[in-house]
Amino acid sequence: MNIGQASAASGVSAKMLRYYESIGLIPRAGRTEAGYRVYKDRDVNTLRFIRRARDLGLPIERIRLLVGLWRDRERSSADVKRIAEEHVAELEAKILELTAMRDTLQELADACRGDHRPECPILRDLEGGGGRGPGRRQVDPHQCASSPAA
Amino acid sequence: MNIGQASAASGVSAKMLRYYESIGLIPRAGRTEAGYRVYKDRDVNTLRFIRRARDLGLPIERIRLLVGLWRDRERSSADVKRIAEEHVAELEAKILELTAMRDTLQELADACRGDHRPECPILRDLEGGGGRGPGRRQVDPHQCASSPAA
C-alpha cells in the first residue's frame, strides 16, 4: 500500500501521514526502491486509532501515550482512564470558557436593536466594560452614540 | 506614555501592542527621537476595547470591523449586531463540537474500570470505533486485551 491508499483506508491525509512520521508518532514507513512509502494493514489500524483519537480532540502528545498503552499488553486501564479524564477536564474547561463568551455576547446582541441607528449596547460594553453579565456596566440609556473619545 | 505604561493601562501586552500595530489593527504609534513608541489616553481606550473584544473570543479580523464601526458615527447597530451574532454562532458550533467530544469520552471513561488490568473500553473504542455514543460499537465483552494486531 502506498501513501494514497493508506490515507484513503485510514482517513488520515497523506500530508498528516508524513507529518506523524516526522514527529515520531508513527514509525518510519518502509520504502520502495524509488523512495515511496509502503504501508501494511497493521499500519492502517494504527492510523485509524490515531484518527479516532484526533476526532475526540485529543492532542498528539496524549495520543502518543495512548498508542503506547494500546501496544502494551501489560498496561493498566487506570493509566488509559486517567489520560481520558484529563482530556475530559480540559474539554470541560474550554466549554465553560466558550459558553461564558457566548452568553455574554448573546445578551449584548439581544439588547441591541439592530436597526439603522448607531446606538449599540455591544459597542458600549466593549468600550466601557468591567462588570459581567447583564448590567455588566451601568450606562445612562440616554447616552448617545458610543464612539471613541475624539 | 511609553509602551510599558500603555500595556499596563490597557491590559494588552507590549508584545501584542507591537503585533497589533504591525497588522494594522491599530495605527502606527508616534515615536520619540529615540524611536520609543508614544501612546495617548485615546489609544489606551482603543486598546481596552480590543482587549475586551478578545476576551469575548472575537478574532482579530472581526475586531477590526468592530473598531471601524465604533469609530463610525454613521454606523447602523444592525452591522454591529450581525458581527456579534456571527461570532455567537461560531462559538455555539464550537461548543457543540467540544461537548460531543466530552460526552463520548466521558462515557468511555465511565465504562472503564480504571484498575491494574489492561482491559479498557476506551482503547477498544479507539481501535474499533465507527458508531457513536454508548454502544458506538458492539464488542464481545469477553474479548480480551484490545491491543493492536501483531
Place this chain on the structure above:
DNA sequence: GCTTGACCTTCCCACCATGGGAAATCCCAT
C-alpha cells in the same frame, strides 16, 4: 560624569495541526 539596571527597539523562533504549492521524480497504461 559614569555606572547600573530597567526599559525599549527589531528580528527570529516556537507553539499546534493542518493545508497549499513548487520542483523533481516515479509509476503505469496506452
Place this chain on the structure above:
DNA sequence: ATGGGATTTCCCATGGTGGGAAGGTCAAGC
C-alpha cells in the same frame, strides 16, 4: 515513448501569543 497521476522533499501560511537575543536608551544614584 509519452502523458497523466501519484509521490517525494521542502518551504510557507494559518492565529495569537510568548520567549529570547542583540543592541540602543533612559533615569537614578553615586
